Amino acid sequence: MAKLVLFDLDDTILGSVGNRKGLWAEMFTEVFGMKDPPVLKRRDGMTEREIVHDVAAEAGVDEETIKKKLHQAYRILREKFRQLDVMVFPGVKELLETMKEAEEIKMGVLTGNSEERGWMKLEKAGLKDYFKFGVFSEDGEVREDLFQVALEKAEKAFGMKFEPQDIWIIGDTPRDVSTAVKGGARCIAVATGPFKERELLVEGADFVLKDLTDYKRIVSIILGKEE
Ligand SMILES: [Mg+2]
Known part of the structure; x- marks a missing residue:
């Protein structure tokens, strides 16, 4: 699947x-x-x-x-x-590259950035080509609305339907976690933003990691090889 x-x-x-x-x-x-x-x-x-x-x-x-x-x-x-520089976090390139190689994994962006700003950051970071679609601020009133739009855009982008339980959100805030929880999806939260691991765990994240450096483990979690 x-x-x-x-x-x-x-x-x-x-x-x-x-x-x-x-x-x-x-x-x-x-x-x-x-x-x-x-x-x-x-x-x-x-x-x-x-x-x-x-x-x-x-x-x-x-x-x-x-x-x-x-x-x-x-x-x-x-x-x-536009004036700001963008830096890519540790492990991200390796993670995206590994996921790109895995045929069962499809990737998208779900962010509170406006569409133009989101793509601009990805382009500056050299990560744009990993993503076939994105869901942005304009796609809903609040972050949790964006999940439904992501389902529709993903279906269009990949020509297949995804069930919520096969969808993973990777994010750093309780709002990323609650978006997954409300949508019936799963979540890997990372403590690379302003929130502590405990805060992300109580919100209902399936996994909370310090950062994305252990990319092999993340891929195996997503492929269901780790409970
Ligand atoms: Mg964030």
Whole structure:
């Protein structure tokens, strides 16, 4: 039975080098006129749409204005983040290469990044060609919505249907884990982001790893050779 593996991007397979939070704050000032935008904390795992919406709404911006300015916000974020360098996390290249060789494994991206920003990061990281499709911020209101869209896009991309139990999400936040749990899929969580192994385990991850360096074990977990 073929397996579908959906990778989160930020803090799972790659990271941005530079002041990400500062760039977000600049965007809130430029687009919504917020003088002292709150520092982003614990927003990891949220989609761009959720972050823009919640921070602006908390600052008192009305719903209609947020909706109207959403695309401007995406565009400015894109321009700002273009300046950042991307680094690939340890073990990732080896993991993707091994999965590419395994005929039973199909790969996709499931991230809160906007589509353009997600592909841009993958391209900068030299990882774009490993992925035939991706699910992004624009595909749903909240991260958990993205799972259903992933099923549809995967079917189109590979010409086959995947059952939720044959789908694995690899991510670094409780939201990655809950997306898998709610979708009936499985999850390997990695503690390479801001969350500790224990926090990811209580959320219901099937496996929690320190990072992706033990790529052979990850592949055998996905192929069902390890319980
Ligand atoms: Mg992440």
